[in-house]
Amino acid sequence: MKKGMICCALLATASCDSSPRSTDNQMEINSPGNAAAQNQDSVAVPKANGADDVDLSAYVGKYPPEPVNGVRFLEHRQVRGPVEAVLPDVKIRRWIFGNTGPQTPIAARGTLIISHGCEAHNCSDRNWAVLIDQSDGSAQVCYFELQEMGDQSRWYTSQGSELRNEECPSK
Numbered sequence: 001m002k003k004g005m006i007c008c009a010l011l012a013t014a015s016c017d018s019s020p021r022s023t024d025n026q027m028e029i030n031s032p033g034n035a036a037a038q039n040q041d042s043v044a045v046p047k048a049n050g051a052d053d054v055d056l057s058a059y060v061g062k063y064p065p066e067p068v069n070g071v072r073f074l075e076h077r078q079v080r081g082p083v084e085a086v087l088p089d090v091k092i093r094r095w096i097f098g099n100t101g102p103q104t105p106i107a108a109r110g111t112l113i114i115s116h117g118c119e120a121h122n123c124s125d126r127n128w129a130v131l132i133d134q135s136d137g138s139a140q141v142c143y144f145e146l147q148e149m150g151d152q153s154r155w156y157t158s159q160g161s162e163l164r165n166e167e168c169p170s171k
Helices: 001-015 024-030 077-086 090-097
Strands: 108-110 112-116 124-135 139-145 153-157 158-162
Touching: 077 090, 077 124, 077 139, 090 124, 090 139
Parallel strands: none
Antiparallel strands: 108 112, 112 124, 124 139, 139 153, 153 158
8 A cells, every 4th residue: 555655646746747848859840741730831940049049150060950059050030030031832941941851061151151951862853952141131042853843943032933054052
């Protein structure tokens, strides 16, 4: 009887722990198999609690999933907001923000901060790049899919979208 009461007391105490838990699975909502996420226009990300005020140049040399002050590059408000503003295609946006395929280290070219990724085992046929201009906060998004576009890539900017005869930059 005493053992049973002790066991119940331990279980009750353990279940009353209300402290927040952080997990690496917070990005599960972005996974292609999550039907709830696929019905949303915007991909949900964890709140950054102001940590995303860091200068984007702090990400240069890091891979997009590597956090700086607890915020991953593609979750940063200075990246996510401008990208969502220029990229109306929810399917492409969801693929970029939820990408688990290969990604190159973030690069800088002048005032541009560049992130590049692709589909696993299919990088040359399907890839993307996000370019953020630190001088004005604007975004350009490049998307390439060989079967649909041939040798051109689609570029999204604040001016709309256009096909260009160039690859999505990785640096």
